Amino acid sequence: MTYTVVIPNFNREDQLILAVNSILKQTLPAEEIIIVDDSSSQSINYKNVERLDHRVKIITHLKNSGVSAARNTGYKFSSTEKVLFLDSDDLWHCDKARTVVLLLNTAPVVVNGFTASKENFFANRGQREGSGVALDGFFSLIKNRVQGSSIGICKKQFT
Numbered sequence: 020m021t022y023t024v025v026i027p028n029f030n031r032e033d034q035l036i037l038a039v040n041s042i043l044k045q046t047l048p049a050e051e052i053i054i055v056d057d058s059s060s061q062s063i064n065y066k067n068v069e070r071l072d073h074r075v076k077i078i079t080h081l082k083n084s085g086v087s088a089a090r091n092t093g094y095k096f097s098s099t100e101k102v103l104f105l106d107s108d109d110l111w112h113c114d115k116a117r118t119v120v121l122l123l124n125t126a127p128v129v130v131n132g133f134t135a136s137k138e139n140f141f142a143n144r145g146q147r148e149g150s151g152v153a154l155d156g157f158f159s160l161i162k163n164r165v166q167g168s169s170i171g172i173c174k175k176q177f178t
Contacts (some may be wrong), residue, residue: 021050022101022122022171024094027086028054028060032068034108039071041110047117051076051097054107055089058082075165098177103171127176 024042028035036147042052052072056063065077078092086106094102101123103116158160 021099022120023051023097023099024075024103024105026051026054026105026107027089030059031107032063036105044113045116046114053093055093057089064164102134123171123173127173
């Protein structure tokens with residue numbers, strides 16, 4: 020049950036360290052933690068972040084491209100089938116990753132830790148059913164305009 024966490028970052032250091040520490044406290048450890056600096060205009064000492072754990076990898080955009088591009092870069096460089104996204108100013112409960120990874124075994128996309136089939140999602144007009152809402156594939160992501168700050172995906176669905 021391996022997974023990668025991708026964290027886009029722009030001009031945050033203290034909050035980023037807190038976010039990474041919340042990943043390090045997960046009951047299901049991450050295989051890798053990829054931080055994508057989106058050409059921060061402030062000086063960020065990434066050595067302080069890298070010292071937190073050997074699984075932390077830093078990728079730097081030479082030009083500011085926005086949070087979506089930073090997520091896409093992290094996704095591209097991830098080495099696991101399951102990829103979870105965390106914003107640099109957010110924290111996770113210690114069981115967040117385990118819950119999302121387990122749900123990814125039943126649905127290819129998990130949004131905010133909830134899952135359901137696409138048919139149930141549309142039949143219920145997006146209302147949570149059972150354990151919540153997940154989207155079955157990229158089409159659902161576009162059609163339902165899901166924000167990507169708290170999402171887990173299986174890469175095979177998007178290749």
